Amino acid sequence: MFENKYGKVLTIILVVVVIIIIGLVGFLLFDLIKNTTNDADAADAVDHPPFGEQNKIKNTITNTENTTGDIQTPIIGDQPNQGTTPNTVNQTTNKYKGYTWIGNIEIPKTGIKYPILNEVTPKSIEIAVAVLYPMDLQLLNQPGNVTIVGHNYRNSSFFSNNKNLSEGDKIYITDTTGNRVEYTITNKYITTAEDAEFMIRDTNGRREISLSTCTENVKNRLVIWASAD
Numbered sequence: 647m648f649e650n651k652y653g654k655v656l657t658i659i660l661v662v663v664v665i666i667i668i669g670l671v672g673f674l675l676f677d678l679i680k681n682t683t684n685d686a687d688a689a690d691a692v693d694h695p696p697f698g699e700q701n702k703i704k705n706t707i708t709n710t711e712n713t714t715g716d717i718q719t720p721i722i723g724d725q726p727n728q729g730t731t732p733n734t735v736n737q738t739t740n741k742y743k744g745y746t747w748i749g750n751i752e753i754p755k756t757g758i759k760y761p762i763l764n765e766v767t768p769k770s771i772e773i774a775v776a777v778l779y780p781m782d783l784q785l786l787n788q789p790g791n792v793t794i795v796g797h798n799y800r801n802s803s804f805f806s807n808n809k810n811l812s813e814g815d816k817i818y819i820t821d822t823t824g825n826r827v828e829y830t831i832t833n834k835y836i837t838t839a840e841d842a843e844f845m846i847r848d849t850n851g852r853r854e855i856s857l858s859t860c861t862e863n864v865k866n867r868l869v870i871w872a873s874a875d
Contacts, residue, residue: 684773685758685803687743692750692759696740697822740822745770748777749786751794752818756807762786762794762819771797775804778858779845786821787874793845793856798868805859808868817872819855829855829872836866844869 740747745763752759763776764783770776775796777783786792796805813831820826837844844856853874858867 689759750820755815787827791854795858798859828875831872833871
């Protein structure tokens, strides 16, 4: 009698373990397929953007106000310590999976290509990378620092391989005017999740970007600075 009950308990435990294993494998497979699809969609979007040479006239940057619906570009460079004059840009709306798409990022060393979105939300950084600062940025490749964040999923997607980047490596940012600018990495370090000083740093009028992602332990942030050549 005891052995019969013991055998039933073992059977139930075995069934539960098998179900858990099947569920875990299914979840990992789903996650892999989702990330692979996201990366493929992102790479295709970067290679076939809705902006570029054909839209340069529509997206022309001017230094004067006009009455054709232009908006003030909220760039870091219009802060007093940057010493730059804010520009205006004709507003065009490009969308990537429902989010405003303001450009592309390419990092040859890590092999990534992603759209850059202008809003950081839990959903937006599951499909691309996004600008954390300044908020509501409309045009990339302007004087000042732009902070771009991306997940570290430890699977080569998004900014997972930023840890393999070094000073001197190249990053390419394409904005909605079709202007593709080369940036060279100048600094790389780990900081706390609360540190925001690097976002608002004074660039002395230079065009710079910062890439931020979680470290392997998730508690800190890996930050990379790059300056336009």
